[in-house]
Amino acid sequence: MTRAARSDGPLLLGVRHHGPGSARAVRAALEAAHPRAVLIEGPPEGDALLPLAADEQMRPPVALLAHAVDDPGQAAFWPLAAFSPEWVAIRWALAHDVPVRFIDLPAANSLAMAQAAERETDRYGDGARDGEVEGNGGVDGDGEPAAGGSPVHAPIDPIGVLAEAAGYDDPERWWEDVVEHRTQGGEAVDPRAPFAALAEAMTALREVYGDGGHPRDTVREAYMRIQLRKTVKEFGDDIAVVCGAWHVPALVTRTTLAADRALLKGLPKVKAELTWVPWSHRRLARHSGYGAGIDSPGWYGHLFETADRPIERWMTKVAGLLRDEDRFVSSAHVIEAVRLAETLAAMRGRPLAGLSETTDAIRAVMCEGSDVPLALVQDRLIVGETLGEVPDTAPAVPLQRDLTRQQRTLRLKPESLERELELDLRKDTDAARSRLLHRLRILDVGWGEPAAGRASTGTFRESWRLRWEPELYVRVAEAGTWGTTVLSAATAKAETQAVSATALAEVTALAEHCLLAELPDALPAVMRALADRAALDADVGHLADALPALARTLRYGDVRSTDTAALGEVAAGLAERICVGLPPACTGLDADGAAELRRRVDGVHTAIGLLTGAVQADADGAGLRERWTGVLHKLAARDTVAGVIRGRAARLLLDEGRLAEDDAARLMGLALSPGTPPADAAAWIEGFVGGAAGGGMLLVHDERLLGLVDAWLTGVPADTFADVLPLLRRTFSVYEAGVRRTLGELVRRGPSAGGPTATATGTTAPGFGPGLDGARADAVVPVLRLLLGLDTGTGPDPGGADPDNRDPDERVENAEEPLGATG
Known part of the structure; x- marks a missing residue:
């Protein structure tokens, strides 16, 4: 039994990483116990960075970034949100002048073990890394890879096992009901009670599953026990430990100091550097890479920050978002959505409406059953767009400092939400922005990607898509090997690439x-x-x-x-x-x-x-x-x-004016002659009028060429038509719908006046005469002048008719007939 349930020994607070309920419970437990020291699961090299957490410029989500000095690409993150229990414990300790320290395995060892695991993967395949654990929102993930053997090859999810035992098919829903919603109505009478219950459950799981498929945890927990002994010797038992609940049973296990040191003997080690970097809710929601693996950081942040009426306030946020997107959402929608969410929670036997109930209510009431606006709510609110900030005093490689300085000078603030940036290179500031973005591309720092902007034939305009991801800090650290400024680093790398290019x-x-x-x-x-x-x-x-x-x-x-x-x-x-x-x-x-x-x-x-x-x-x-x-x-x-x-x-040649239209028609006639195989003729057509370079408009305005294509197409034998059909479809499918429609009308109408076929046969298109009917055309002019407000009421119209003496109905009737129609 831990001190969470009894009065002697250190206070072990087993938590779920990035859980608002755990964060509130940790804060309540620390306020009640007021320990002399606080220990946090994290790399001990970060102890020197902990005071920055109290800086006014530090705004979560943030992450501890550790990278190998000799290989900056070998890096690891320890993300912390405002609702992370570890972050709450750090801020509490700094606010109360209580010593706070990290006690997890040093980053120097973690990075070296990750390198060894990658080499094993390259040598033996993916099976060599069955024990790898990505950072997640569970009770034990820390974002570092494991190494070594394990009797359990598939890592277990402790929350999932407990949820299944409780009869839940969704671990997230179980955790919300048991932990998150429990504190919405007020804190528990005994702040230590939830930690004691969770520690008891994890002890039972460890007895059954051992390391749970996380073999490196044995090494980590040995290091934690050593650090715990040192702190107890310094401060006594009046200390608090905030760690993943999965580790609590191992920390109270009675072992000898020699045995723990033996587990740490011979661990690989690299020289590592740590700093704080901004993180984002979007990265917290990713299960792969460096993500924390929680599905709804925006929702969790709302639960943590809202003291009362969380559902009502959440629905109000959603309504505000949808209104900003010009969707009609009234206060009545908000009231009805809250009622529906609470009703769904009661029907499902939940203590409080959770994310699933609120989402169902939003879809039904505010989105009218559509998932399209709901996707916006998912992206903007449930996940969220928050990007953290770190103070200027945080350690950083020189290249990062130079980049930060230029970002501020050019007013290019890193943002987690993708945005479009239009640059006019005739302006000094925009030209400098363009240079910076292009230099970063050479350094493989993909902050901006060129995009297709507004139609322009000039070279003075550029369009970019900007989106800052936390991993780019690792890219900047890697690029720091080329130089201390963006200019010098890009120059050095370009010179090297020029020499090595093949x-x-x-x-x-x-x-x-x-x-x-x-x-x-x-x-x-x-x-x-x-x-x-x-x-x-x-x-x-x-x-x-x-x-x-x-x-x-x-x-x-x-x-x-x-x-x-x-x-x-x-x-x-x-x-x-x-x-x-x-x-x-x-x-x-x-x-x-x-x-x-x-x-x-x-x-x-x-x-x-x-x-x-x-x-x-x-x-x-x-x-x-x-x-x-x-x-x-x-x-x-x-x-x-x-x-x-x-x-x-x-x-x-035709587009450049280097080929006469008659010569183009002659070349087409030769290419589409009966002696040419249909496949070759279709290929010629593909080259001549295919693609999106105005081939359709060429056929629309040059009916001679259209007639040649039409005549050839109608003469293709039936047994070979199926062979050329795919190529023809590819040729004409890229035309705009209006162009295809016009071509179809021209083909259906037949040859027009003045065309080569019309001249030979003397035929005209239906509804059209051989020439312009001037009298009928003039009849339209008065109506047009009246519509345009040009009729002064004086003098006869150009056609000789007096509009004031003509019946308006007659004028309108005449105006509706086509120009040049013969009747």
């Missing part, structure tokens, strides 16, 4: 990133690597992949005031080699190879357009654009070139 496209992409991030000191190394790779690479596909990124970089000089002249010579050389080697490379291709090369042709065509003006014409006066035009003519005319590439080359 593909030409990698170097050109790196050159683009360096210009975007404005890393002038890294450009010389990147340019040398670029010239070397370009000279050695003879693959046209690789050259075509590299040229677009290189061409884009030549545009940044205008907007970013960056000297890009050094890239011009390399870009011109690549373009020349592509023009020479592309036509032979386009022959003898299968369908997949042709589609890939078509994509590369599009990229090179765009790049050539960007390079025009940036690259000087040669001595003969034939510029790069003209040479590329000649390449496209060759591709469009050669029968040995894949159909999709021939069609695409013809379309590019």
Whole structure:
């Protein structure tokens, strides 16, 4: 029996991590006992950081971050929320000037054991780490991996076992009924009673399950017992220990100091550093990685912070959120939702409406049975968007300090909720923000990702999606090995990547990133690597992949005031080699190879357009654009070139005005001639009008081409139509719905006046005459003038009729008839 149930010995407060009921019970027990010292389950290297928990700038959720000095990527987190019992105990001790210490296994050993476990996984597979425990909201999780053997291979969930024994199928609901809701009506008479009951239950579980599939707990608990002995010797039995309830039975087990030290002998060790970092409710709700594994941190926070009427106040929060999203929710909805939640709780035999009851009530009353607005409640309130803060005095690597300084200077506050950021690079602040985000991307700190913004053909606008995750602090610590500032670290890493890159496209992409991030000191190394790779690479596909990124970089000089002249010579050389080697490379291709090369042709065509003006014409006066035009003519005319590439080359020439419409119709006629296999003809169509580059509008406005396609399609033999149908569907399915509808109407209507077929047959489309009926067209003008407010009432109308002397009904009737209709 622990002191939680008797008056002698240390006060052992077994808790569930991140449980508001446990947090309130811990606070009540500490207030009643007022111990001389408080011990917390956590890494002892963090003792020096504990005073920061009382800082005014410290706002949970936060986490202790430990990382290996020699390998910053090897890290672990100990997250704490405002409703975490450990956080409540730390704040209570600091407020009452009571010594507080961490007593768990040092992070130096935990990280080393995690490295050993990962090596075992790499060597023997996943079975080597059956004992791994991710951080969770249970009574024993701490977010560190286990090591060693265990008689129980599948880790048990103590809360789940107790809930099943009590007849519950949901561990969360059992915990709410037994612990969380018990304190809503007032604290228990004896603050130690719940801890005694939970300790008794855990003792029974440990007798049956041993370490419960967590073999490393044996080592951790041995270290805890040693620290407990030291503290008792210093302060006597008047101390309190806050730890996972799973560990309580092991802490009261009678063992010798020698036996505990023997368990710790030979443990691996690394040099570790610790600091406080902000955490988020969203990360607390994740079961994998460094998450704490509680499903509803926002709901738990509400229960912890609300002194009375928690359901009523929760429904009010939900109503406010839905109103902000322009949904009609009145006070009557709130009242009815509260009544329904309480009724559901009574029907289900629960002491108080829990999350499931409130959610069901919200769905039925406020969301009208829809899960769409309920998903917003789940994301914004049940999980929550809270992101913690840590004081400036918290230890941090130099790179993190420089990043924090720049974030404040540029007014870019880290936020857990994803948001869009539009940058105008003509403004100094936005340009500096862009440089920072691009430098962080080079350092693999994925705070921002480029996004498609508002339609713009200029290079002065950028769009970003920003979202700060706590793991990025580990990324920053890793990047700290490259330098002490964001600029120096990004420069050093870019130079190293340029030397180690093996593909030409990698170097050109790196050159683009360096210009975007404005890393002038890294450009010389990147340019040398670029010239070397370009000279050695003879693959046209690789050259075509590299040229677009290189061409884009030549545009940044205008907007970013960056000297890009050094890239011009390399870009011109690549373009020349592509023009020479592309036509032979386009022959003898299968369908997949042709589609890939078509994509590369599009990229090179765009790049050539960007390079025009940036690259000087040669001595003969034939510029790069003209040479590329000649390449496209060759591709469009050669029968040995894949159909999709021939069609695409013809379309590019037509769009550039380098191919007359009659010549385009002739090429299409040849490609769709009866002697061409249907699959090849369909591939030509795919290249010519496929994709989202306005192919549908081309057919809408050029009925000659539409007639050729229509005539070919109707002439495809039935036995081969099924073979070309998938390609045709892919070609036309990307058109917008309005374009497809217009094409369908044109095909249904038949040839129009002026078309080649109409000229030959003398037919016209139904409802249309051979020319404009001026009299009927003029009849509409008065009505239009009246509608537009232009009718002054003086003088005859342009058609010669006086609108004041005409019957209004007649004018409206005439106005409804189509222009040029013959009747």
